[in-house]
Amino acid sequence: MIKGVSDSLSVQQRSPSVVAATLDRQQDKPTFTAPASALSPHRLRVYQQWANVTRGQHTISASQVAEQGMRHIMVQLTQLNRLVKDAQSCGGDQRAEKINEAVLLQDHLAHLHITYQHKPLLDHQFNLISAKRPSSPxxxxxxxxxxxxxxxxxxxxxxxxxxxxxxxxxxxxxxxxxxxxxxxxxxxxxxxxxxxxAPASSTTSSxxxxxxxxxxxxxxxxxxxxxxxxxxxxxxxxxxxxxxxxxxxxxxxxQLSWQDPREWGFNSNAELKHTTAKIDKSLFKLQQQLRELNQSSSKIQRQLQRAHTYNAHELEQMLLHLAPLMQANPFSLQMRSIMAQANVTRLQVSSLLE
Missing domain, CATH: 2.60.40 (Immunoglobulin-like)
Structure with missing residues (x-):
């Protein structure tokens, strides 16, 4: 056995052309690839419906997270607004304590990130992010x-x-x-x-x-x-x-915008008054965005309900179509089919069974 293997190796070493020809024949052999089975129209339609329903459910989940985040921000802004107003009406150590609490709330709002699946839902100015409305630059x-x-x-x-x-x-x-x-x-x-x-207010020479x-x-x-x-x-x-x-x-x-909480100041009564106005504007903006978010969520939910209703109706139609094919006596149906295909009578089948 060992001698036979060594002999074949020596033949290959002496005849490299034979080896090359063998490899060429192996490469020339057509490789068999299994044909890709095409999805039936019904299954493809079902998969598309599943994808649309899943996408809609993710959209609803993201809107719920955004709604919870905006409501949390509104609670924090209301508390901050109360602290700023209290700081304007008091002085001394009490004023310093109110301002310190306001600064802590400001820092919390500035570092608050509302995300869903690692994607931000609100930008640094508390604006909703969507495909039609990107983040503020x-x-x-x-x-x-x-x-x-x-x-x-x-x-x-x-x-x-x-x-x-x-x-x-x-x-x-x-x-x-x-x-x-x-x-x-x-x-x-x-x-x-x-x-x-902005255009220059004063004219200058060239x-x-x-x-x-x-x-x-x-x-x-x-x-x-x-x-x-x-x-x-x-x-x-x-x-x-x-x-x-x-x-x-x-x-x-x-350069910070007035909508960014990092821009709000607490050092003087004038800054506190301006900060109160900015907080009120931010609260009004969040209320408007909440209404828009609720309207879009309701629209998506109605679309999902229509999709589920359509699926149920389609399932009922399919069951009605399959009902005649699912009789209680499948053996008799099979025998009738065999008799029809063989072109024989019942007596002939009975004599064969005997």
């Missing part, structure tokens, strides 16, 4: 520099966010609006946009417009981009607006 400015500042010499800058980078050539002797128009399409590649600026900055440029980005740039943006310049040399991290300062 983050607004920020660059600390200590102004990219849209007019200069007498052109400058090439490099901006890097995560693994993406863009090179921008800022021309010389251009207005701030023209420089922003140059920056906008390049920054869009990094998921950053430029916020519309010479002064080239040497002084009219206003600070504000930038917008979504939550995903903000998580990447909140610690700073890597930039490289040529000494006009950015220091020349190696890349540096330029810090960013977030």
């Amino acid at each position: 983050r607004q920020f400015v660059l600390r200590s520099i102004e990219l849209a500042q007019p200069k007498s010499r052109q400058e090439r800058i490099l901006i890097q966010v995560d693994a993406k980078s863009v090179a921008i050539l800022l021309p010389a002797q251009q207005t701030q609006a023209a420089l922003r128009a140059v920056l906008a399409p390049k920054l869009a590649q990094l998921a950053i946009s430029i916020a519309p600026s 010479a002064s417009a080239l040497t002084t900055s009219v206003s600070t440029t504000r930038y917008l980005c979504d939550q995903a981009c903000w998580q990447k740039i909140s610690a700073g943006i890597m930039m490289t310049g040529q000494g006009q607006r950015l220091p020349a040399g190696e890349a540096r991290i330029i810090k960013v300062d977030e």
Whole structure:
């Protein structure tokens, strides 16, 4: 046995062409693949209905979580509003105690995250997030520099966010609006946009417009981009607006809206009064969103009920169709079928059974 194996190995070593031919024949053999069985129309329709019902149930569950979160926020805002009003009417240690409690509630609201299956349902301004209404953008400015500042010499800058980078050539002797128009399409590649600026109230000469900055440029980005740039943006310049040399991290300062609880102040009576007005507006906004959420949830529930009713009606029709085929005496039906196929009579079948 061992000799036979060694002989066959020696033959293969002497005749490599035989081995190659054998391998080619094996590769030429068609591989048998089982044909994919197509789903029946009825089963495919059932699967689609299951998918729609499951999607609707997830939507209802998400709306219930969002509703509970908004009601919790409304309770916290009502309590915060009461503390702010009490702080306005008292003084001394009692006022300081009320403000400290208000600051703790403010911090709790600022770090509150309402999510369903790891997806946020409310943004940082207590706005509902949906496919038609995305999260409110983050607004920020660059600390200590102004990219849209007019200069007498052109400058090439490099901006890097995560693994993406863009090179921008800022021309010389251009207005701030023209420089922003140059920056906008390049920054869009990094998921950053430029916020519309308010028109200048005073008129200035063209010479002064080239040497002084009219206003600070504000930038917008979504939550995903903000998580990447909140610690700073890597930039490289040529000494006009950015220091020349190696890349540096330029810090960013977030600009808060009145809807963001982090913007609310408690240091003076004027700030407390403004904070009360902002809390009242936030409560009104949450009440409106709750009504919208309840209306959409009711609509989805009605659609699910119609789907279940349609399924029950379809099942009844199918049972009625199968009822004639499910008689109490299946043996007699089988015998009739055999007699019809064989073209024989009852007497012939009886004689065969005997």
